[in-house]
Amino acid sequence: MKKKTQLIHGGIFGDEVTGAVSVPIYQVSTYKQDGPGNHRGYEYSRTGNPTRHALEELISDLEEGKRGFAFGSGMAAMTAVMMLFKQGDHVLITDDVYGGSYRVITKVLNRFGLEATFINTSDLQSIEKNIKENTKALFLETPTNPTLKITDIEGAANIAKKHGLLTIVDNTFSTPYWQNPITLGADIVLHSATKYIGGHSDVVAGLAVVNDEKLGDELHFVQNSTGGVLGPQDSWLLIRGIKTLGLRMEETEKNTKQIVNFLLEHEMVSKVYYPGIESHPNHEIAKKQARGFGGMVSFDVGSAEKAADVLSKVKYFTLAESLGAVESLISIPALMTHASIPADRRAELKITDGLIRISVGIEDAEDLIDDLKQALQN
Ligand SMILES: *Cc1c(COP(=O)(O)O)cnc(C)c1O
Numbered sequence: 001m002k003k004k005t006q007l008i009h010g011g012i013f014g015d016e017v018t019g020a021v022s023v024p025i026y027q028v029s030t031y032k033q034d035g036p037g038n039h040r041g042y043e044y045s046r047t048g049n050p051t052r053h054a055l056e057e058l059i060s061d062l063e064e065g066k067r068g069f070a071f072g073s074g075m076a077a078m079t080a081v082m083m084l085f086k087q088g089d090h091v092l093i094t095d096d097v098y099g100g101s102y103r104v105i106t107k108v109l110n111r112f113g114l115e116a117t118f119i120n121t122s123d124l125q126s127i128e129k130n131i132k133e134n135t136k137a138l139f140l141e142t143p144t145n146p147t148l149k150i151t152d153i154e155g156a157a158n159i160a161k162k163h164g165l166l167t168i169v170d171n172t173f174s175t176p177y178w179q180n181p182i183t184l185g186a187d188i189v190l191h192s193a194t195k196y197i198g199g200h201s202d203v204v205a206g207l208a209v210v211n212d213e214k215l216g217d218e219l220h221f222v223q224n225s226t227g228g229v230l231g232p233q234d235s236w237l238l239i240r241g242i243k244t245l246g247l248r249m250e251e252t253e254k255n256t257k258q259i260v261n262f263l264l265e266h267e268m269v270s271k272v273y274y275p276g277i278e279s280h281p282n283h284e285i286a287k288k289q290a291r292g293f294g295g296m297v298s299f300d301v302g303s304a305e306k307a308a309d310v311l312s313k314v315k316y317f318t319l320a321e322s323l324g325a326v327e328s329l330i331s332i333p334a335l336m337t338h339a340s341i342p343a344d345r346r347a348e349l350k351i352t353d354g355l356i357r358i359s360v361g362i363e364d365a366e367d368l369i370d371d372l373k374q375a376l377q378n
Contacts, residue, residue: 003062003177003291004246011058011239023054025236047224051232055207055239059197062176062242063189065209067216069223070235074172074192075100076228077206079109081168081188083222084215087113090132093139094121096149096349098170098192099337101141121151122282124159131163140186141170143286146298146333146357147350148173148273150282153289157185166215172196172324177249178292182211188219195324196295199241199248203234248326251362252295258365259358259372263299268306268376270354273298295360296323298333301376304353307332311356313375316363323359328368330358 001009014021026049031042042048052070060068071077078101085091093105095118105116119126121140138160142151157167168188169181175196181189191197193205210216223229230238256274263272275286276293286293301307310330311319317330321337331337334346334353341351360368 006061007177007242007244007246010061011056012054023051023236023239025232026050027232045232046227046229049229049232049235051239052230052235055230055235058239058242059176059191059193059207060209062180063171063182063209064180065182065189065211066213067210067219069208069210069219070193070230070238071206071208071223071228072230072234073204073228074098074190074194074206075104077190077192077208078170079104080219080222080226080228081190081208082109082114083226084166084218085114085136088115088134089136090115090117090134091137091139092116092121092127092130092135092165093118094141094144094149094151095119096144096147097139097141098145098172099340101139101170103340121156122149124152124155127156127159131159131165135163135165137166137168139168139170140181141172143173143275143294143296145173145296145337146273146355148275148280148296148298150275150280150286150289152282152285153179153181153184153186157181161185173294173296174290174292175245175249175294175324177245178294179290182209184289187211187215193238193241194322196249197241197245197324198238199245199325200237201322201325201327203237203241205230205234205238207238248362249292249295252360253292255362255365255368256293256295256297256360259360259368260297262369262372263297266376268301269299270302271300296357297360298355298357300352300354301356302354304332304334307354307356310372310375314371316368316371317358317375323357325359326362328358328361328363330356333357 033039056068160167167186169186172192189209191207317328
C-alpha cells in the first residue's frame with residue numbers, strides 16, 4: 001500500500017458493527033465483563049480504548065512498525081519511552097534536540113539516575129566515541145530545530161546495533177509521510193502529534209511506535225502503569241488529521257520551496273537553513289533517507305531588531321510557538337522556543353538573535369511570499 005492510501009486505509013478502517021466509515025469516539029472509561037476477568041479485549045480505558053487503539057494501529061502501520069502507542073503529549077510519549085531504562089543507564093542524545101526533550105532529560109529523568117550525553121549525532125564518529133559501558137540507547141532527532149541538522153539514521157542505527165543499543169528517533173519534523181526511521185534500522189519512533197500529524201493547531205498529543213512485540217509489551221506496561229494516555233476525542237482528531245497528512249505535506253513543501261528560493265535571493269537574509277537546498281551540509285543524507293524535506297525553514301536577518309521588525313509586520317505568519325499546522329507560523333527561537341538555553345550554548349548551535357523560524361502552512365504561496373517581502377522591507 002502506498003503512503004497516501006495507507007493514510008486512509010491503514011490501521012482500523014471505520015466500524016465493523018455499524019458500517020460507519022469513521023472510527024467512533026468511544027467516550028468510555030470502563031467495559032462490561034461477561035464474568036470476572038472475562039472481558040472482550042477492553043477492561044479500562046487507561047489500559048486500552050477502541051478509538052485510541054485505532055489510532056495506535058494506524059500510526060504503527062504508517063511507521064512500518066509492530067505496535068503503536070498514543071499519549072497525552074509528545075513529552076509524555078518521550079518520557080514513557082525513557083522509562084524503559086533504569087537508574088545508572090546512559091543514553092546518547094542529539095545535541096540540539098527539542099528544548100522540552102532537553103529539559104526532561106536534564107531536569108527530571110536525571111533525578112532518577114538516568115545519565116545522558118548530548119552530542120552532534122550528524123557526526124557518526126562522535127556517536128561511536130561517546131558510547132560507554134552503561135550506554136543503552138541512542139536518541140536522535142532529525143531534522144533538528146531550528147537549524148534543520150540531519151543525522152544519517154541508517155548509519156547511526158548500524159553503530160547502535162553493533163553496540164547493543166536501542167535507536168530512538170524523534171520523527172516529528174518529517175512525519176511518517178516523508179521518513180520512516182524503522183525501515184532505516186531504528187527501534188522506536190516518537191512524534192509530537194501536536195504538530196504535523198494533528199496538523200490543525202487543535203490537539204496536544206504524542207505517539208510512539210516500536211519495531212518488535214517484546215518492546216511493545218514493555219512500552220504498553222509503562223503506558224498502562226504511568227497512565228499518560230491520549231483521550232478518545234483527541235485520538236479521533238488525530239485519525240482525522242492523518243487522513244490529509246499527505247495532501248498537507250505535499251502542499252507545505254511546494255510552498256516552502258518557493259519561499260526558500262525567495263529568501264535565498266533576498267539581500268536582507270544572510271543565511272537560510274533548509275535541508276532541501278544543495279548548500280545544506282547534510283542535503284545528500286536528507287535526500288537519501290527522506291522522501292521530502294518538509295516545511296520548516298530558518299533564516300537569519302542579522303539582528304534582534306531586524307527580526308523583531310519582521311515579526312511586527314507579517315500578516316499571514318502568526319507569531320506563535322509550535323509548528324506543522326495548516327496556518328503559517330513564525331517565531332524567534334532565541335527569544336521563544338530556545339530561550340531557556342544559555343546564550344553561549346545558543347551561539348554554538350548558531351541560534352543567533354536574528355534567526356527567524358517559519359513553519360510554512362498551506363495558504364497560497366504568492367500571498368506568503370508577498371507577506372515576507374513587505375515585512376523584510378526597511
Ligand atoms: C513539540 C515537540 C516535542 C514535544 O511535543 P509536545 O506535544 O509539545 O509535548 C518533541 N519533539 C519535537 C521535535 C517537537 O517539535
